[in-house]
Amino acid sequence: MMNIGKAAAASGVSAKMIRYYESIGLLPAARRTDSGYRFYTDEDVHVLRFIRRARDLGFAVADIGELLALWRDQGRASADVKRIALGHVAALERKIAELQGMVDTLRMLAAHCHGDARPDCPILTDLDAGGGR
Template structure:
């Protein structure tokens, strides 16, 4: 089948198929005398594997590692699991960062009057740079202690 048919069958665009070939993620396929790529059902199966990996957010490097493990019938599932666990940790880190960004933006929006006046805490914060934003994104630490009478105090 040609690249258009492979793209349709795999869900990976022709442009991405060419890119994956150029970086060595997939092997170069055979070509016709006119230079057109010819894909087999196995190639499309590999492209589907890549598409599913990409849908789950794996990096190109991780996809390469997963493809190598997929083709290695003597692989240890622990190796595959470790790649997935590392990816989960990265996704969770990114989710935490997104929550912090959302919290900061919500705080700034809540304090912006949104009227015709020029004062805007959003612009002020952006002009201060990364340091001010990262400080605001951190949740306040609540300290608790017990006073001599045994009552809990929060400050």
């Protein structure tokens, strides 16, 4: 039995975000004291840490909802969990490839830029010309 500040400190999820997750339905409405304060159990903190960890792994809130449902379902098939995880891996890798493409282009352009007081710069020239696309 603890209030939202304690639960936040114990789980690593801010009080602000706990209320937000409740508002969007990721978490069930917390029980309240007579005066209206939310209160949480150790079990609730456990769930919050699950969410925190999943966020750290880059899962979107919608994905976490699915994972939470599977987590709670003792009869789940591990294939369902694996599918979500690998789908997320694929999305992450697409993003990485996209960013890496940007890095490669910029590094190439920067390599040809004097980087001194002279004004001519292939980086600007490329932006100017649209990169030949």
